[in-house]
Amino acid sequence: MLETVLAVVFLPFVGAALTPLVYRALGERTAYYAAAVAAVCLALVARLYATGAHGVARVEWVPSLGVSLAFYVDGLALLIAFLASGVGVLILTYSGGYMHGEPGQAKYYATLLAFMGSMLGVALAGDLFALFTFWELTSLSSFVLIGHYTTDESSQYAARKSMLITVSGGLFMLVGFLALSWAGGTTLIAGDGSLLANADATVETLRTAGLFLPTLLLVGLGAATKSAQVPFHVWLPNAMEAPTPVSAFLHSATMVKAGVYLVGRFRPFFLAPFDSGDHGEGEAAAEAAAAAASALPAWTWVLVTLGLLTMTVTAILAVGATDIKELLAYSTASHLGLIVAGFGAANTYGAETGAFHILNHASFKATLFLVAGIISHEAGTRDISSLGGLRHDLPVTAVLAGLASLSMAGIPPFNGFYSKELLFESMWYLGEEFGGLTWLFPAVAVFGSVFTFLYSIKFLSLFLGDRRPSLGEVHRPPVAMLAPPAVLGVAVAVISAVPNVAIDAIVGDVYASAAVGEAHSFSVHLPTELSPYVLMSAITIGVGALLWPQYDRIHDGIRSLLRGPVRANWWYDNGVEGLTAGSKSVVPRVQTGLLRTYAAWALAGTAALALGAYLAAGVGLPAVELAEGTTVAVVLVLGVALVGAAAVTVAPSHVAGVLTLSILGFMVAIFYILADAPDLALTQLVVETLVLVIFLLVLDRLPAYYGSPERLVAARDAVLSVAVGGTVFLTVLLATAGSPDSIATRLVELAGLPPGEHHAPVFFDYGGGANIVNVILVDLRAMDTMGEISVVAMAALSVLTLIRMRSRGEAR
């Protein structure tokens, strides 16, 4: 099994890598090469299905993180894999006709194959992070495909939008996955020792840590962004900027299906009964458990609300659409909402709804997109208002469109009807079981379905009636473009005719994957008696038929409402533009280019950090007393230094400032002399003299005038100076208060000398020099000296560079 699964997932990637080479040899016929690769995948998936493969297969990937390339095969995984590879074959074949003469074909087929491989990976992955890897790869490949016409402004906009929304959502989901793997102690999704196997205990750990709802929301956010649930549906209609075959693929079998797949996969986990009876402490815990059992599960209220909202809102938007691909795009979001709501419902009908509708939606939506591709390719327009009577020119296409749109409308006996009926059933039972506000669920489901009916009939009507005079010549599609939708249309017809065969073949297994606990077998039938949900279907179709003559008015009404903040797009566009504009206005204010601002922040930050630390450590001020050997001379010298420091702040010119500053420096030098440190004093004198001379030379070329700062700036600088000075003063005071056993003392002791004596001999012996400073510089800490020598060398190089590069720049 492992070899087969690995082949299914990685063959498309290998195929993608080889595509540029193949394209050189085959040119446009690369489409059929790619379709062949997809066909092999399909055959391999069929082999998995036929051999009844089930369970986990894994290879190690990142053992340090516990991440393995694990795969899990069950009904749900196989259905999604069938859809991805099967629809993949059709889409790639269709592309052979559709993409004739289009640019960038090698890239197109390579990305499309990678897209398919990623989706197969998502379907079959059995490890959270392996799943996430393929998940992000679907986002990435759809980014490239949506942006296929790279010079189009609208393609770029659409590609960026899909990337921003789906990859962001993915990152939120990643955090949810981390919480799951933290609570479960494993990254395996299903199989022995996995999250699903230990759902009860893991859910309890999450609840105890207060992370259950956050985790559910984070994982749900990932699914919602990917499956274009409200309000994240905005990227999907724009994604039609991609070539139509890509749209068909993206809407029916890949990308958006990843989100509902995830919902189905984690349904048994998040609906796992919360059992605190064994571990609870006292009555409170028992009560909480009882309350948890009777209350609407979080999973249900989150997902059913989300799903029904999406289903309704996007169905309304589909009625407001003016472009056939736009209509289909909103319709996709709407049907995904239906699936999410189904999986959300905490009853068996819910799982049945989701399982069956994944298949049904893929079959009719892929057909419809390919039909839309034929229309736009052959009629040259996608504008709904200028299309009509197409059956005269495209008879076969019209039959396919009829079949698929009636299924989409949920009209019996087509397959879409059965899953819609299951949704009504599950919503009805939610109302019955939980009462109260949950009765809104069946009501909203019917309300939204009315609009589904309306736009489905609208799509069908493009083929009915009289041929529009504005329509030019409409060509017959080539076989490569007609055969794939025909195959899909036949699939719709077969599933409609014998739905229970499809259920027995695979949908039942899908249902079992998404069901909590033991799964029973299920079947669907045309209604023979009046039940609440049959009534719901009847209302939907009846009201839809009544409203149909008013379609244009409803359409106009919806369009007139879609203004400003009502549109989710308004929020997206203003968010992104506002961010860019905000960035443009904030940065110049912060990065002023003024050294004064920068230094102020750095110094203030440093002082705050240090003073805060002294405060946090609760240090007391050490007692200050005059050190032994403090003479009048020392006091005098330091006093003069202080006066010099103070004078700098009021110096009227650059030169005066530098001169007063040097008073401070020279006083320090004298202090060194008085403190018996002649080496230091000499160094200080040399440095001070040099600095003074250089300063004066440079200042000669600068304006003499300081200018007077604003009062507020001066006050700020004064406060800052005091804070910085205070920090350094405090630091020195505190640091010199202690008398640790220092290495210098130890070194002297090691040499066996009494402390306080003249230490020359030891350094002479060990360091070969009579001067302690010399020994330190050239032996004990020779490496420091080597570093500083290179600094001096670089200083010389810097002078050279500045002069030569600048004079060269001026010479230009």
Place this chain on the structure above:
Amino acid sequence: MASPVVVAPILVALATAVLTLVTRFDARAQRATSVLGGVAYFAVVAVLFDRVVLSGPTVVPYYVSNWPAPYGITLVADALSAFMLGLAAVVGLAAVVFGSTYVDEFGQRLSYHPLFHFMMAGVSGAFLTGDLFNLFVWFEVMLMSSYVLVLFYSGREHTRAALNYVVLNLLASAVMLVAIGGLYATTGTLNMADMARRLADPAAYGVELAPTLGLASLLLAVFALKAGVVPFHFWVPAAYRAAPAPVTAVLAGVVKKVGVYAIIRLFFTVFAGGAYANTATFAYVGPILALMAGASIVYGGVGAVGRDDVDGLLAFSSVGQVGFIVLPLGVGMAAPDLTVAFAGAERTLAALGVAAALVYAFNHALAKSLLFLASGTLHATVGTTRLDRLGGLAARTPLVAASFLLGGLSLIGVPPLVGFFGKLLVFRTATEAMAGGTPGAGVALAVALGGAVLTIAYVTRAWNAVFWGEPSETVRTVLPERWRGVGAGGDAATDGGTNGGGSDATDRALAVQVTTLVALALCIVGFGVGVEFVVDAAAHAAHAATDTQGYVSAVFDPATQPGGEGGGH
């Protein structure tokens, strides 16, 4: 065992710097020396990495001038140092090859090569030293060379950027001296292992602990400035835009990480003391570090979104990305003793945080240097990195485009690129802390997520403007058609192409640059798919960083000390 291989990276870089100075008379010899030096550096780092990590992990000290610790200067190579050196070696090699064709002939002969290798010497010394004052010296070596490299072109904006960069770093150097002096006065030692030992057992050495938190905080400010964390980030954007592309690649990829390394080494190995005896440091520094990291993530991300040139966008991105690197350190400090299962053992959250920071830093080093180099190639071919003057380059330079895309995606954290695993570990650190009930960890997680969204926003904006869309007038003039490699330039030149499709020499230079970009992109993919190697090395490094006891006993191992304590030499 002590081993001279520890000092080899420093010596190779210094020797190369000197050799490129003395080969200035011959441009080709100088260039060859420089590139060979880069290769040799990579080789000795590989040997050291093998010695310390792969056939270990061990801690290998080297006693400079044969003075025993703590009296002389001790260099210490452990898994943490080796990890950082490895990062430096990869980026350094790419940058030295790229630079040998990117920087103009005059600049190369003047001072570019010696300065570049001095910078590598400073970086290596900082990663290897086990002595606080010696760390200061290597910082100075690194900074002095980077000062000159930032103002290298010596134009108006370069000088201005360099002035800000120099002054802020001089302030930081002064603060660092105060802190080091204070720490010596307080603890009585400069040797890091000795300092850790004394802080863990202050009574035995007569050490007064109270001032150490403040002194440590001063060092934190210094390291934060080197790393470019808010509010010490001001120098970053201008300096990164001013420096030549290969230098910026090293500044963003490696030099920035020296600040991060210093935070890890000082706070986790030294100040944390034996078995977190001195938790007060973590309790104070952790939240502050997390706060600064969060501010960096937000400010860097927001700043990057609106930039109008690729360099500026990448520079602000660096501020944001370093926030991602520092964030797990702060979170790890906030709950250091929380146990997590990681790399096949029960470890502390502190260790997980360090590992997260290291993996993220490794990704940032690869991805950001790739992106800056790609920006350099744009500059070399089109002559600008302004977004409104580019466009349509995916069709004209597909390899540059593909490399740029991979670099950008790795910054975002798209699997299976190495950047994903950085994000994964950063998020995991915060998630574990949150699940463990650490206050504020949820906020840190939210900020990180927000920053990740900002990353997507600016990467896609740059991609759309530079590589997709209609080519601008400039692009159409300079690259009238797809660039087809060496030798194809002649036609373009006769068509009126200027610098882009010019002579064979320009084409060859471009070929070298594109090869470098592709090599780095392959590293990003390769280290992503083979991330076990990186995570394993980071786990060893994190263990080394948090294992104060192991660090101390390796440095004071009587078997390796020259002549034993008191024996002199």
